[in-house]
Amino acid sequence: xxxxxxxxxxxxxxxxxxxxxxxxxxxxxxxxxxxxxxxxxxxxxxxxxxxxxxxxxxxxxxxxxxxxxxxxxxxxxxxxxxxxxxxxxxxxxxxxxxxxxxxxxxxxxxxxxxxxxxxxxxxxxxxxxxxxxxxxxxxxxxxxxxxxxxxxxxxxxxxxxxxxxxxxxxxxxxxxxxxxxxxxx
Numbered sequence: 001x002x003x004x005x006x007x008x009x010x011x012x013x014x015x016x017x018x019x020x021x022x023x024x025x026x027x028x029x030x031x032x033x034x035x036x037x038x039x040x041x042x043x044x045x046x047x048x049x050x051x052x053x054x055x056x057x058x059x060x061x062x063x064x065x066x067x068x069x070x071x072x073x074x075x076x077x078x079x080x081x082x083x084x085x086x087x088x089x090x091x092x093x094x095x096x097x098x099x100x101x102x103x104x105x106x107x108x109x110x111x112x113x114x115x116x117x118x119x120x121x122x123x124x125x126x127x128x129x130x131x132x133x134x135x136x137x138x139x140x141x142x143x144x145x146x147x148x149x150x151x152x153x154x155x156x157x158x159x160x161x162x163x164x165x166x167x168x169x170x171x172x173x174x175x176x177x178x179x180x181x182x183x184x185x
Contacts, residue, residue: 028120030127033074033087035065041076041087048108064089070132077121085110086121092132102134107141118153
């Protein structure tokens, strides 16, 4: 088990102090998304995952927020008016190659022209990793979900594709309507 990460010395504000953090150009902010706020992100989630119902999304949000916020949770990237443009789950994991690694998954991001939103989301992930004391960051995202702007932003932020993941939907979890919803697992 990993010890709880400590705030950086002199850390006056951050995601874990309930702040909305500016992500660079002033257009986007980030904040933790509590399970009881999941409804606010559902319109965005349903655009990318039309098979996910509000009840499934709320159940996912409860699971993602189970435990200490410095271990796992959800983050929303919003504009200044509070509209959610991206949301992702995070978890701090222990691994053989790093003492503490931040794993970002279930990234759902709106599609806007240009690369400002992907860059703001990556800035949020960097800030989260710093607050959690994680030198290693892994982002799980489906290759088909990445746009050229997303790939450029990932490359600019120092990320490179590495490793291979194999996945399948268990035949027992399939239904006549198709595979189980991705966020329902």
